[in-house]
Amino acid sequence: xxxLLVEDxxxxxxxxxxxxxxxxxxxxxxxxxxxxxWLISQKDYDLLIIDWMLPTISGLSLxxxxxxxxxxxxxxxxxxxxxxxxxxxxxxxxxxxYLVKPADLVELLARVRALGxxxxxxxxxxxxxxxxxLHLAELSIERNQVKVELSPREAQLLEYLxxxxxxxxxRNQLEEAxxxxxxxxxxxxLTVLVRKLRHRLQILGAGDWIRTVYGMGYRxxxxxxxx
Amino acid sequence: xxxxxxxxxxxxxxxxxxxxxxxxAAVVYYLKVVDELEGLDRLLYKKASVMVASVKLExxxxxxxxxxxxxxxxxxxxxxxxxxxxxxAGWYDRQKQLVQFFGKVKSDRLLVSGGFDTIxxxxxxxxxxVTLPVYQHGLLIGYLQARMPMTAMENTLAEFxxxxxxxxxxxxAVVALTGWWLGGLAMxxxxxxxxxxxxxxxxxxxxxxxxxxxxxxxxxxxxxxxSADLEGQRQRFQKIFDIAKSMSALVNDLxxxxxxxxxLPTEFLHKIDxxxxxxxxxxDYANQPDAQHLSLVAKxxxxxxTVLGDANLLRQAVINLLSNACKYxxxxxxxxxxxxxxxxxxxxxxxxxxxxxxxTDLPYIFERFYRVDKKRSRKTxxxxxxxxxxxxxxxxxxxxxxxNSTFKEGTxxxxxxxxx
Numbered sequence: 325x326x327x328l329l330v331e332d333x334x335x336x337x338x339x340x341x342x343x344x345x346x347x348x349x350x351x352x353x354x355x356x357x358x359x360x361x362w363l364i365s366q367k368d369y370d371l372l373i374i375d376w377m378l379p380t381i382s383g384l385s386l387x388x389x390x391x392x393x394x395x396x397x398x399x400x401x402x403x404x405x406x407x408x409x410x411x412x413x414x415x416x417x418x419x420x421x422y423l424v425k426p427a428d429l430v431e432l433l434a435r436v437r438a439l440g441x442x443x444x445x446x447x448x449x450x451x452x453x454x455x456x457x458l459h460l461a462e463l464s465i466e467r468n469q470v471k472v473e474l475s476p477r478e479a480q481l482l483e484y485l486x487x488x489x490x491x492x493x494x495r496n497q498l499e500e501a502x503x504x505x506x507x508x509x510x511x512x513x514l515t516v517l518v519r520k521l522r523h524r525l526q527i528l529g530a531g532d533w534i535r536t537v538y539g540m541g542y543r544x545x546x547x548x549x550x551x
Numbered sequence: 552x553x554x555x556x557x558x559x560x561x562x563x564x565x566x567x568x569x570x571x572x573x574x575x576a577a578v579v580y581y582l583k584v585v586d587e588l589e590g591l592d593r594l595l596y597k598k599a600s601v602m603v604a605s606v607k608l609e610x611x612x613x614x615x616x617x618x619x620x621x622x623x624x625x626x627x628x629x630x631x632x633x634x635x636x637x638x639x640a641g642w643y644d645r646q647k648q649l650v651q652f653f654g655k656v657k658s659d660r661l662l663v664s665g666g667f668d669t670i671x672x673x674x675x676x677x678x679x680x681v682t683l684p685v686y687q688h689g690l691l692i693g694y695l696q697a698r699m700p701m702t703a704m705e706n707t708l709a710e711f712x713x714x715x716x717x718x719x720x721x722x723x724a725v726v727a728l729t730g731w732w733l734g735g736l737a738m739x740x741x742x743x744x745x746x747x748x749x750x751x752x753x754x755x756x757x758x759x760x761x762x763x764x765x766x767x768x769x770x771x772x773x774x775x776x777x778s779a780d781l782e783g784q785r786q787r788f789q790k791i792f793d794i795a796k797s798m799s800a801l802v803n804d805l806x807x808x809x810x811x812x813x814x815l816p817t818e819f820l821h822k823i824d825x826x827x828x829x830x831x832x833x834x835d836y837a838n839q840p841d842a843q844h845l846s847l848v849a850k851x852x853x854x855x856x857t858v859l860g861d862a863n864l865l866r867q868a869v870i871n872l873l874s875n876a877c878k879y880x881x882x883x884x885x886x887x888x889x890x891x892x893x894x895x896x897x898x899x900x901x902x903x904x905x906x907x908x909x910x911t912d913l914p915y916i917f918e919r920f921y922r923v924d925k926k927r928s929r930k931t932x933x934x935x936x937x938x939x940x941x942x943x944x945x946x947x948x949x950x951x952x953x954x955n956s957t958f959k960e961g962t963x964x965x966x967x968x969x970x971x
Contacts, residue, residue, distance in 0.1 A: 335765035335794055339772035339787075346776060377757070404760045426764035429771045 325370040325440050325483065326350045326501050330360040330386065331402070332378050336425075340373070343429050344436065345504075348460070348476055352505040357381025364390060367500050369397050370487065371439055376403035376414065384417045391418035398439040402427060443487050451486045454546035456530055458482050467528040477502065478521045485534065485544035494541040518542060553742055557734040564730035569723050576715050583711055587704045588679075592667050595681045598637055599697045606642075606695070608687050617642075617650075617692060624653040638678065639698040645691055654698070661694055669701070677701040747918075754920035755805065758934055762798040766791050804936040808919065808943060811864070815947045820859040822971055825897055826851045829890055832866060836873050844882040847873070850889045856897045857971040860948045865968075868944040871937040872901045872964050879962075880905030896950075896967040904961040908954075916954060917942045941966070 327349045331337040337353055344351045352367070354360035358380040364372075372390065374383040381389075387399050401419040403410075411422050421435055445451055451458045457466045463479045464471050474482065484501045485493070495514055502517075503509045518534060525531050535543045602625070607618040620626035624640045639654030647661035661682065668680045678698045685693050773787045833849040836842055858865075869888075876886045880903045889900040908916060908923055915921045922935040938952075945952050949969050956962040 333761050333765060335790065336761065336768055338790075339765075339768040343772050343775060346778070404757055404764070425760060426767040429768060429775060 325436075325487075326352070326367070327371045327373060327436070328352050328354065328360065328363055328367075328369045329373045330354045330357070330378060330383065331373075331375045332356055333375075340429075340432075343433065347433055347436075348463075348480065349436070350480065350502060350504055357383070357386050360386055361389070363505060364393075364395070367505070368395075371397055371436060372399045373402050373436075374399060374419075376401060376405050376410075384414065387414075387417045387419055398442055400435060400439060402432070445486065445489065451483060453486050453489050453544070456525075456528065456533070456546065458486055465524065465528060467530060470528055472524050472527050474524060475520075477517055478524060481517055481521055485542070489544050489546075492537050492540050492543045496541075498541065553738050553745075556741075557731070557738050560734035560737060561727065561730035564733060565723065565727040568726040568730070572719060572722055572726065576719050580708075580711065580715060584708060587707060591679055591699065591701065591704050592681070594636075595667075595679055595697060595699050596683075598635065598699070599640075599681050599683050599695055602640060602697065603683055603685050603695050606685060606687075606692070608692055615692075617644075619651050625651050636699050637697050638700055639680075639696070641696045643694040643696065645693060647694065650693070661696065665694070670698070677705065751919050754935075758801055758920065759798070762794045762801070765794050766798075769794070801934050801936070804934060804940060807940060808936065811943055811947050813947065814949060815861060815864075819861050821862065823858055823860050823862050823865065825856045825858060825865075825890055825899065825968075827855075828862060828865065829869065829888060829899065832869050832873070833888055836870065836877075839877075841874055841877040842886070845877060845880050845884045845886060847877070847886045847888070850887060852890060852892075856890060856892055858897050858948070858968045859971050860968065864944045864947070868941045868966065869899060869901075871941050872966070875937055876901050876903040876905065876962065876964075879903070879907075892970060893967075895970055897970050899966040899968070900963065902961065902963045907958040907960050907962055908956040909958045913954065913956060917952070 325348075327344055329337065329341055329344065329351050331340060331353070332355050334355065337355065341351050341353050349371075352363055352369075354363055357378040360374070360378075361381060363369075364386075372387075374386055376383040378386070383401065383403065387401065390399065398420040399418060400421045400423060401414040402423050402425060403414070404425040405411075405414070406424045414422050421439060423432060423435060440446075443451070445453055447457075449459065449461055451460065455467055458464075458474075458479065459466065460479065460483065462473075463476060464473045465482065466472075480502055481498070484498065499509055499514055502514075522531050522534055525533055530547070533544055533546050535545055537543055602622050605622040605626070607621065609616050609618055619642055622642070624635065624637060625642055637654070639652070641652035641654075641658070642650045643661040644650050647664075649659045649661075663682050665682050665684050668682070670678050670680055672678060677700070679701050680696060680698045682694055682696045684691055685695055769787050769791050773784060776783075778784075829849060829851060833847060837847050873886065873888065880886055884904050886905075887900075887902040889898075889902070891898050891900070912921075912923045916923075917938050918935075919939040920935040921939075942952050945966050945968065951967045953965045953967070954962065955965075
């Protein structure tokens with residue numbers, strides 16, 4: 325899951341980014357409203373964590389602009405403003421959740437998971453497409469009672485594909501989703517990762533679910549056998 | 552909240568002024584009634600006196616006989632008085648029995664022995680009555696009673712009541728409006744200080760919460776992280792330590808601001824040689840990392856300049872000013888620390904050729920937590936309390952601070968302290 329984290333205080337930003345990355349999310353961080361705005365225009369995030377009091381553009385206007393642009397990813401407002409009118413204003417500006425600082429990181433992670441479950445193919449604590457299940461907590465895939473373990477990177481790739489089933493995803497899109505903003509993956513890194521994931525899926529008889537769309541990118545299309 | 556207080560102030564003002572107004576109107580009305588009544592009594596007495604003067608006592612066959620024939624209204628030998636206004640006149644003998652009368656409403660027996668009364672007739676008309684005992688040669692010969700309607704006086708009073716009934720509510724309305732206006736005026740400074748306090752509380756809570764959140768986040772990340780990187784963990788502790796230290800500085804500043812309100816008590820004041828103090832501060836500060844990138848020059852006079860004060864507090868004020876000047880001056884820039892006298896003041900002047908302060912920010916520069924550029928100041932470690940502390944220290948010494956700044960050219964800060 326790709327997360328945009330907007331927090332102007334680096335001392336707070338750094339541990340938040342660290343814990344979210346360790347939890348398996350791809351986290352882009354922005355220290356002010358303008359940078360956040362630019363990042364939003366460049367990438368489609370699955371979740372935004374926004375501080376209210378930011379230099380240049382406030383978190384509140386950022387949230388409003390995001391909703392006005394028609395984007396639907398959940399927004400979590402993380403702020404020191406703790407009065408009821410503040411919470412009402414934050415939620416009315418388009419935030420889906422509101423957490424008051426100093427927040428417990430365990431609670432923050434739980435809320436991030438909860439907001440991440442808002443995709444149609446989410447079931448229990450796993451993503452499901454056709455008869456294939458991806459268990460995000462234990463980093464494994466399961467089909468017909470056969471389980472195969474995945475590396476964190478493979479799991480991230482499969483999660484992104486499963487969150488956008490049947491869509492043609494460009495190489496660029498996939499690279500942006502898996503690598504944090506500003507980090508440059510090696511030219512064949514994605515190809516290698518896709519090959520590894522196909523190999524894992526092969527064990528479950530789903531190797532050809534990831535289709536290569538020549539000149540464009542990849543697409544996850546489950547093969548439904550009709551008997 | 553302010554509107555409610557303003558309404559309360561206006562209501563109390565209107566109530567107080569209104570009560571005074573109503574009491575005043577009542578007193579004026581009472582005096583008017585007394586005055587009117589006196590006028591009426593004077594008139595009635597005059598008419599009764601004229602009648603009494605016409606009473607004659609004659610001797611007939613050794614007996615005294617009363618002749619009322621020449622008394623106006625009562626007697627037949629005189630022309631009736633035109634426009635006399637009297638509705639009744641009666642003569643009573645010494646035994647207070649009615650002898651002769653004029654008018655409709657009569658009373659056969661006199662019930663009073665003299666003076667003025669107010670009576671009401673059956674036709675609901677108020678009458679003023681005077682009873683005069685009449686003496687001749689020192690002997691009581693009878694009583695004259697005369698009555699006059701009070702209609703004219705009642706009409707005058709009714710008109711006066713009408714004037715009051717219109718004027719008092721109008722004045723009350725004007726008083727209420729004035730109260731509302733005065734309430735607004737009175738609320739203004741309260742509103743200003745309330746807004747300032749609100750802003751200060753919000754800023755203080757934000758400034759305290761940010762490092763607290765950073766400490767909690769870093770500590771919890773350290774606890775939750777599965778990473779076995781010892782160097783990373785050590786750096787995290789270092790970060791927690793640094794944040795806690797800066798927070799402790801902030802708490803100290805806030806406590807300082809809370810502690811030194813108003814003038815310093817005399818037992819804290821000692822004679823201080825400013826030349827010596829400033830020379831020492833410049834020597835110490837020149838070695839600080841803040842001052843390494845620029846030239847810090849002290850221009851001190853040869854004669855000694857002495858003030859009364861607390862050396863530690865004055866040192867803190869000068870260091871705050873130097874620290875600001877050095878932080879916001881580019882590498883290679885210059886900061887001058889000067890000392891001179893001006894009439895009864897010792898002036899410490901700090902001049903830099905740094906980035907300066909925009910004109911729009913100058914009026915607020917001494918406010919607590921005010922920062923020209925929040926991000927820049929946070930990176931340089933400031934909380935926006937330095938100048939507030941300087942001002943408070945200088946004011947507690949009976950002095951004043953002045954600032955002159957041109958954006959992108961530099962700043963001059965002057966501290967005026969009363970000479971010893």
